[in-house]
Amino acid sequence: EDKVVQSPLSLVVHEGDTVTLNCSYEVTNFRSLLWYKQEKKAPTFLFMLTSSGIEKKSGRLSSILDKKELFSILNITATQTGDSAVYLCAVEDFGGNMLTFGGGTRLMVKP
């Protein structure tokens, strides 16, 4: 059974801080790892990672995957209050198009 564990469970920072969110996984036939941001609505897609060591970047957000150690990190630099959300990590295996989600990290950015 695929398993995804995220840490920390929650995080409170101040604007301007840099945060690192962690995602470790166990999956039989790994295909990809995805990061989502969830505010008060449905999750929205951030990144999809398939190869180790290649950083994906979008503005202040970046993510990297380590397929040997089975984890990924999501970095957010110069955090803003609008970054407050639950960040979800999910893995996809080659068994289908299914995603297994982690429990999420709840990030709160204070002014």
Place this chain on the structure above:
Amino acid sequence: DAGVIQSPRHEVTEMGQEVTLRCKPISGHDYLFWYRQTMMRGLELLIYFNNNVPIDDSGMPEDRFSAKMPNASFSTLKIQPSEPRDSAVYFCASSLTDEQFFGPGTRLTVL
């Protein structure tokens, strides 16, 4: 495209009643997923379809839950009879490649 459409957005019902949740995927997407999100268990995959055919329903909690996809543009998730522990947000998502697009969700409350 309007994105994934779900209805109703909110549903409050009494224990024992039948509940039907509806989803219209993005046109052209050949995968459709039903998820349930609770505080305790996070985001869980219930069932998914490929080309209107159910592929994996191992996440469906029990026989009270059933899902159908009579055509490429419509799916239903039915709970009969509903119980208070079914209270959750139910998301529908669709995809063509790896990125799943989520609907706004249906918040179900069973009293």
